[in-house]
Amino acid sequence: MNPVLSIENVHKSFSTGFIPKKREILKGISFSVAEGEIFGYLGPNGAGKTTTLKSVLGLIFPDEGRIELLGRPHLDPRAKERLGFLPENPYFYDYLTAREFLDFYGQLFGIPKSARDERIARLLKLVGMDRSSGLPLRKFSRGMLQRVGLAQALINDPAFVILDEPLGGLDPLGRKEIRDIILNLRREGKTVLFTSHILQDIEMICDRVAIIVGGRILSQGKLTDLVSEKVLFTEVTVSGVELEELAALGESLTVQADRVLLKVVEEDKVQDILTLVQKNNGRIHSLIPRTQTLEDLFVDMVKPQ
């Protein structure tokens, strides 16, 4: 199966300053997004996520590299027929009402009037903005704009949706709503690429991720492959055992009344603790194996830079 988006060795520099000085922002980006998946593109502030997306959309022209979108060269309008895009910090025509705004984009896709009206009503409802449809966009809050922006991205019933920080500026309930919309898109067979800082969101809904740091992709793949299932350490809470006896087996993190929270790294030491507790007629209150999270991975990658 052909990828929905493939980016190969994309380089981009910007010249800034009075005496132009070149700064390479993208230093050879390559990754691809497969059909039907939710792909997370993550990286710290200023890593080059938005710059990558702008290259894909033809807003900026890469100095080098190839981009293919929905099986066509990425600048081909026919590829964009089936694409939806939500920019970060959406800015829209503030003199239009939400309905006029969506209608304008619907017209650009040549959707006939009756189908357009029906779709606009459905999308406004989907993003929870049906009550504000007659309000000019200049009176919208940031989160409301974000929602209308998402409706705009879906106006052409796209096969592939690119969302630049779709969860930014939303309240917790709104974040869940948008996450559900994204999951629903996958259920409808659509492909989604989105960027986010919020790792829990990525962890919760993405199939695959790419991590970009300083203009380079440091890691990409299935979330389950990147974040190893390997147990990093085990947290055990016990009581009824002398602290000194436990000290050799693990690092005691907190002591409350007679309860001790231990961080145990080696797995056979966990067994030793269990035997020790049995021998002393003590009790195990909890035993939690900690696996690696995306955050651990992310922090590991970003730190050395």
Next chain:
Amino acid sequence: MTVKIVKVIALNTFKEAVRDRILYLLLFFAAVSILFARVLALLTVGDRAKIIKDVGLASISLFGALMAILIGTGLVYKEIEKRTIFTLISKPIRRPEFLLGKFFGLVLTLFVMLLAMSLIFLALVFVHTWTIEWTMLVAILFIFLELVLITAVAVLFSCFSTPILSSLFALSFYLIGHFSWSLETFIKKARPGATKILLQVLYAILPDLENFNLKTEVVHGLPLSAAHLLYSAAYGIVYAAFILALAVLIFRRRDFV
């Protein structure tokens, strides 16, 4: 290139322009200026209707040009500055379609504004002469052609510089365009040589907006030469097309950041 997309963008641009207050401010001053002709006419001896026509047409031309410049120079720049162009470019449209849409949207706006100004003007002339003077419409049609050209220039500057700078450039274009004909006298007087050739080249490059000025002819009832009208119309259209092509060329490969 599809006409349909250009049309959709043009209509949206029209919506943007007519929701801009500055347009109505200019329209108001244009109306004041046209009606002021009536006051001037009362104060002067001579043919009052002629003064009203003269001042009225001049007002329409000047305020039309101001509308074209003040709105046109912001059109493209604002889209980039406010980043509304991000979502637009992500849709299946080509950059030239965007630019032409903006251009025709403003042309449509100016057409409607010109219509409004003409109504006021013709009504004023009517109460003085009790006839509807259709030749006035010919003069106004050529003012419209001039505005089309100025719009193209405003859009061109708007592609790469700020509205204030663009306005200055476009205003200079307007002024130079109305005085470049005086070069002709210089050329006639100049002795053959480098200076003369230089002046001739300059004259060829500089816009000659007086081509669109039919005031003298219509006010004094002089015959209009079909050849001149045809030449002026072709001049305006070719010049505007050339400016737009230049704008497309500049706009085609630029980064929106």
